[in-house]
Amino acid sequence: MIEVTGLVKKYGNHVAVDHLSFRLEPGKIYGFLGPNGAGKSTTMNMMTGYIGPTEGTILINGHDIVKEPAEAKRCIGYLPELPPLYTDMTVWEYLEFAAQLKNIPAKKRQESILNAMKMTGLVDVAKRLIKNLSKGYRQRVGFAQAVLGMPEIIILDEPTVGLDPIQIIEIRSLIKELAKEHTVILSSHILSEISAVCDEILIISHGRLVASDTTENLMHYMDSDAMLEISIRAPKEQAKNSFAQLHHVVAVLEATKQNEDDKHLNLTSFEIRTDGADVREAVFGICAEKNWPIYEMKYSKATLEDVFMELTADNKAHEEEMDEIKKSAEEAVKEAEQTKQANKEDDNESNI
Numbered sequence: 598m599i600e601v602t603g604l605v606k607k608y609g610n611h612v613a614v615d616h617l618s619f620r621l622e623p624g625k626i627y628g629f630l631g632p633n634g635a636g637k638s639t640t641m642n643m644m645t646g647y648i649g650p651t652e653g654t655i656l657i658n659g660h661d662i663v664k665e666p667a668e669a670k671r672c673i674g675y676l677p678e679l680p681p682l683y684t685d686m687t688v689w690e691y692l693e694f695a696a697q698l699k700n701i702p703a704k705k706r707q708e709s710i711l712n713a714m715k716m717t718g719l720v721d722v723a724k725r726l727i728k729n730l731s732k733g734y735r736q737r738v739g740f741a742q743a744v745l746g747m748p749e750i751i752i753l754d755e756p757t758v759g760l761d762p763i764q765i766i767e768i769r770s771l772i773k774e775l776a777k778e779h780t781v782i783l784s785s786h787i788l789s790e791i792s793a794v795c796d797e798i799l800i801i802s803h804g805r806l807v808a809s810d811t812t813e814n815l816m817h818y819m820d821s822d823a824m825l826e827i828s829i830r831a832p833k834e835q836a837k838n839s840f841a842q843l844h845h846v847v848a849v850l851e852a853t854k855q856n857e858d859d860k861h862l863n864l865t866s867f868e869i870r871t872d873g874a875d876v877r878e879a880v881f882g883i884c885a886e887k888n889w890p891i892y893e894m895k896y897s898k899a900t901l902e903d904v905f906m907e908l909t910a911d912n913k914a915h916e917e918e919m920d921e922i923k924k925s926a927e928e929a930v931k932e933a934e935q936t937k938q939a940n941k942e943d944d945n946e947s948n949i
């Protein structure tokens with residue numbers, strides 16, 4: 598089990614991880630999801646003891662990663678975003694080297710390496726130089742290194758980045774295979790990646806945890822929002838009131854975008870928001886009864902992607918704000934330089 602409490606990492610004034618707290622139970626696949634720069638790698642690097650936290654504690658099966666690093670690290674296998682593979686070694690040589698670093702006793706080494714290779718499908722390439730392997734196979738070598746010695750917890754940073762679709766499918770099934778015997782934690786900025794394999798998702802934005810739930814619950818949360826876009830020819834207020842009275846409808850908004858055709862036909866467009874229910878038939882019933890011709894109807898449910906965008910939305914606003922600050926700072930510097938240059942020219946003229 599992993600317990601993270603009040604975790605903070607600062608680089609100078611920059612807060613990369615901002616008071617993260619969570620608890621990860623054994624035997625599940627967890628996904629760290631967040632945009633680039635959200636703090637996923639920094640968090641993983643702290644959890645695996647690669648870098649120290651500025652504040653907060655990380656307990657790995659009860660061992661503090663800072664105070665008892667050897668005991669804590671023994672429970673973890675880590676595949677960093679850029680695995681440090683020695684490409685002039687063969688797969689076997691590299692795994693033997695990794696086994697020594699992990700202090701796996703000499704008597705057990707061969708068996709451990711063989712198990713890791715079997716698990717990751719590397720037995721046939723054991724004698725091949727790593728530099729002659731495809732990117733997918735190199736990633737497998739990184740995996741094999743992580744599972745060597747069968748640690749209880751496997752941490753994988755962006756495990757499918759740069760792989761082709763077939764390799765991605767292979768790595769995904771490998772992760773699911775691993776989860777039968779290990780707790781797996783992986784990170785990605787790709788939502789479909791995380792939702793395809795993880796039991797629970799932790800969404801991180803600006804170093805903060807903005808959501809943490811099971812993939813099903815997050816999906817269910819999305820289900821609580823649906824929208825029907827409709828273009829009809831009808832008296833605006835009367836139509837709006839009729840739709841608003843329908844069961845499950847939470848809001849009826851007038852859609853602002855209208856094309857020339859709509860104007861010509863004198864159409865009114867609405868966005869009918871519901872609590873997740875599909876109200877197409879009920880809306881059709883009203884329109885038919887009132888004889889309001891329907892020109893267009895489009896039903897949509899919020900997706901996991903929408904929730905991710907919503908939860909990390911301040912990210913974009915923050916970036917825009919930073920761009921704005923940077924732009925005005927650059928303008929101020931330019932202005933100051935121009936003034937300095939003008940003053941210099943004035944001085945030169947008065948000297949003449």
Ligand SMILES: Nc1ncnc2c1ncn2[C@@H]1O[C@H](COP(=O)(O)OP(=O)(O)OP(=O)(O)O)[C@@H](O)[C@H]1O
Nearest residue numbers: 608611613631632633634635636637638639640786
């Ligand atoms: N060694 C470092 N020195 C200074 N700033 C750093 C350092 N490492 C990371 N950062 C900053 O900390 C923030 C979090 O970075 P981190 O790599 O953890 O994000 P991430 O979510 O893993 O992103 P990505 O998906 O792009 O790897 C970023 O703003 C990054 O620029």
